Amino acid sequence: xxxxxxxxxxxxxxxxxxxxxxxxxxxxxxxxxxxxxxxxxxxxxxxxxxxxxxxxxxxxxxxxxxxxxxxxxxxxxxxxxxxxxxxxxxxxxxxxxxxxxxxxxxxxxxxxxxxxxxxxxxxxxxxxxxxxxxxxxxxxxxxxxxxxxxxxxxxxxxxxxxxxxxxxxxxxxxxxxxxxxxxxxxxxxxxxxxxxxxxxxxxxxxxxxxxxxxxxxxxxxxxxxxxxxxxxxxxxxxxxxxxxxxxxxxxxxxxxxxxxxxxxxxxxxxxxxxx
Amino acid sequence: xxxxxxxxxxxxxxxxxxxxxxxxxxxxxxxxxxxxxxxxxxxxxxxxxxxxxxxxxxxxxxxxxxxxxxxxxxxxxxxxxxxxxxxxxxxxxxxxxxxxxxxxxxxxxxxxxxxxxxxxxxxxxxxxxxxxxxxxxxxxxxxxxxxxxxxxxxxxxxxxxxxxxxxxxxxxxxxxxxxxxxxxxxxxxxxxxxxxxxxxxxxxxxxxxxxxxxxxxxxxxxxxxxxxxxxxxxxxxxxxxxxxxxxxxxxxxxxxxxxxxxxxxxxxxxxxxxxxxxxxxxxxxxxxxxxxxxxxxxxxxxxxxxxxxxxxxxxxxxxxxxxxxxxxxxxxxxxxxxxxxxxxxxxxxxxxxxxxx
Ligand SMILES: Nc1ncnc2c1ncn2[C@@H]1O[C@H](COP(=O)(O)OP(=O)(O)O)[C@@H](O)[C@H]1O
Ligand SMILES: [Mg+2]
Numbered sequence: 019x020x021x022x023x024x025x026x027x028x029x030x031x032x033x034x035x036x037x038x039x040x041x042x043x044x045x046x047x048x049x050x051x052x053x054x055x056x057x058x059x060x061x062x063x064x065x066x067x068x069x070x071x072x073x074x075x076x077x078x079x080x081x082x083x084x085x086x087x088x089x090x091x092x093x094x095x096x097x098x099x100x101x102x103x104x105x106x107x108x109x110x111x112x113x114x115x116x117x118x119x120x121x122x123x124x125x126x127x128x129x130x131x132x133x134x135x136x137x138x139x140x141x142x143x144x145x146x147x148x149x150x151x152x153x154x155x156x157x158x159x160x161x162x163x164x165x166x167x168x169x170x171x172x173x174x175x176x177x178x179x180x181x182x183x184x185x186x187x188x189x190x191x192x193x194x195x196x197x198x199x200x201x202x203x204x205x206x207x208x209x210x211x212x213x214x215x216x217x218x219x220x221x222x223x224x225x226x227x228x229x230x231x232x233x234x235x236x237x238x239x240x241x242x243x244x245x246x247x248x249x250x251x252x253x254x255x256x257x258x259x260x261x262x263x264x265x266x267x268x269x270x271x272x273x274x275x276x277x278x279x280x281x282x283x284x285x286x287x288x289x290x291x292x293x
Numbered sequence: 294x295x296x297x298x299x300x301x302x303x304x305x306x307x308x309x310x311x312x313x314x315x316x317x318x319x320x321x322x323x324x325x326x327x328x329x330x331x332x333x334x335x336x337x338x339x340x341x342x343x344x345x346x347x348x349x350x351x352x353x354x355x356x357x358x359x360x361x362x363x364x365x366x367x368x369x370x371x372x373x374x375x376x377x378x379x380x381x382x383x384x385x386x387x388x389x390x391x392x393x394x395x396x397x398x399x400x401x402x403x404x405x406x407x408x409x410x411x412x413x414x415x416x417x418x419x420x421x422x423x424x425x426x427x428x429x430x431x432x433x434x435x436x437x438x439x440x441x442x443x444x445x446x447x448x449x450x451x452x453x454x455x456x457x458x459x460x461x462x463x464x465x466x467x468x469x470x471x472x473x474x475x476x477x478x479x480x481x482x483x484x485x486x487x488x489x490x491x492x493x494x495x496x497x498x499x500x501x502x503x504x505x506x507x508x509x510x511x512x513x514x515x516x517x518x519x520x521x522x523x524x525x526x527x528x529x530x531x532x533x534x535x536x537x538x539x540x541x542x543x544x545x546x547x548x549x550x551x552x553x554x555x556x557x558x559x560x561x562x563x564x565x566x567x568x569x570x571x572x573x574x575x576x577x578x579x580x581x582x583x584x585x586x587x588x589x590x591x592x593x594x595x596x597x598x599x600x601x602x603x604x605x606x607x608x609x610x611x612x613x614x615x616x617x618x619x620x621x622x623x624x625x626x627x628x629x630x631x632x633x634x635x636x637x638x639x640x641x642x643x644x645x646x647x648x649x650x
């Protein structure tokens with residue numbers, strides 16, 4: 019009970035909390051007692067070498083995986099048992115490291131799917147279409163055009179089929195789809211990976227925009243390899259190494275930590291032996 | 294709605310999202326309506342049976358298209374839901390309805406809707422495993438639907454109701470909607486057109502709104518769909534319901550068109566043919582449902598003509614199966630996107646003609 023009260027007190031400030039999370043795949047330990055607190059309004063980055071367990075961590079937050087041990091709190095409520103679509107309802111959205119768009123659909127339809135929870139018309143009014151559904155669809159279209167397409171500067175491709183688009187634009191569309199949900203918390207799993215310099219700059223700007231603009235004020239969990247961007251954007255940085263937390267602190271403290279440097283040097287080795 | 298006729302621009306979102314965007318397309322739809330509501334019933338009466346069959350196949354395939362083409366749930370047991378609709382409608386008609394309801398023609402519409410709902414719920418029942426299994430395993434459970442429903446439940450019990458040893462019948466003067474008694478071939482045909490147009494419109498509307506987009510999301514990428522807040526299991530079951538509902542209507546229509554039904558009408562082969570139609574017409578396309586059915590009805594008709602011409606007494610049934618099987622193989626090999634894709638290609642070609650690239 020005492021612990022519960024403690025959570026209530028914190029929940030004014032803390033949006034998401036991971037508490038002592040253990041995740042095993044068979045005998046492989048992907049996360050080894052991880053704890054993390056994400057405060058409202060911040061950009062909280064998660065870094066670590068390949069295979070450190072970052073994506074697993076994101077999948078646990080979003081509900082694709084269930085940890086064997088530990089708790090996930092969202093606004094003070096324990097959400098371990100909630101399925102991903104229920105968590106989306108709470109205001110949690112995400113993008114994926116390996117782009118998970120609906121390839122055969124247009125850009126507009128992909129973003130419309132992000133709008134799913136804001137559309138209320140059910141199967142009956144949907145099958146009649148004229149009236150309620152039509153009004154709602156036009157309203158959704160207006161939202162998408164004015165808030166998403168405008169923000170992400172993708173006017174020219176709105177009717178293009180997604181799998182024909184270049185990689186960088188697909189990443190952008192995926193961000194658009196995640197934003198259409200109007201989330202409070204967004205998980206960005208390596209949004210910059212595979213982008214060229216110009217695209218990285220654009221994407222970094224979008225992330226800052228949605229985090230800072232009054233219209234959005236989205237709290238971000240950012241998984242990223244690009245240290246320059248991470249140190250520039252983040253309020254806090256969480257460092258993960260093969261399932262273990264190394265540290266969680268302000269960017270400048272992270273840069274000064276010798277363990278972090280070692281973990282990243284380790285990664286360089288990994289790269290060189292793999293390729 | 295991704296491809297506009299060349300040179301069309303919109304100023305309002307509502308225009309951009311409308312079905313029929315130019316006067317030319319609207320004109321085509323009017324022509325189609327005139328053809329199907331006037332030309333066929335007045336001038337092409339010799340072919341009414343073929344057109345009724347066309348409607349029947351198209352409606353049956355529409356339900357399959359919804360599940361396979363739009364929601365990605367493989368099914369090989371759809372004839373079961375046709376059977377449930379047909380048998381429900383026949384049995385419900387034998388209930389002691391008050392006389393006045395018969396007089397005002399309210400019984401049949403009511404029975405039609407109840408039968409469709411029963412078929413829809415029956416379909417949901419066999420869709421429940423889709424919460425856990427996909428692909429091959431789901432095919433097995435839908436095949437179970439086929440055999441449990443038709444070969445066991447209906448053959449062993451339902452068709453024995455009332456001590457009858459043979460097929461159920463329905464007197465055609467009972468098939469009455471309001472003042473309209475559906476007893477002649479033309480009536481059946483028009484009734485079918487109405488059912489088909491409504492079913493098509495419902496599916497088309499769903500596909501361009503929230504529900505249908507959720508179905509397509511499940512088909513294309515269920516993990517991403519769920520992350521966007523789609524209740525995957527719930528929407529799958531919706532798809533099974535609507536598909537079964539349309540299947541029920543189809544079965545009831547079949548019953549009304551022949552006034553007699555038997556287990557033979559709904560065997561496994563029929564489920565396979567329905568899937569074949571969407572393979573030929575084009576998976577995931579509403580046009581494809583009609584094209585596939587047209588192809589099939591034409592194929593059967595042509596075979597009959599040929600057999601008649603050479604005066605063969607050979608069994609047309611086997612010819613039919615073989616020809617249809619070959620056609621499916623041919624399409625899978627040479628035109629895997631189906632007739633609808635061909636249609637779309639040639640349309641695009643003419644939209645840009647003469648500057649076609
Ligand atoms: N579904 C899974 N089944 C088995 N092992 C997994 C699965 N997902 C991730 N892993 C393992 O967990 C570890 C962490 O992976 P991941 O989180 O993808 O790393 P990254 O930090 O690069 O995103 C890896 O060793 C990976 O093999
Ligand atoms: Mg990863």
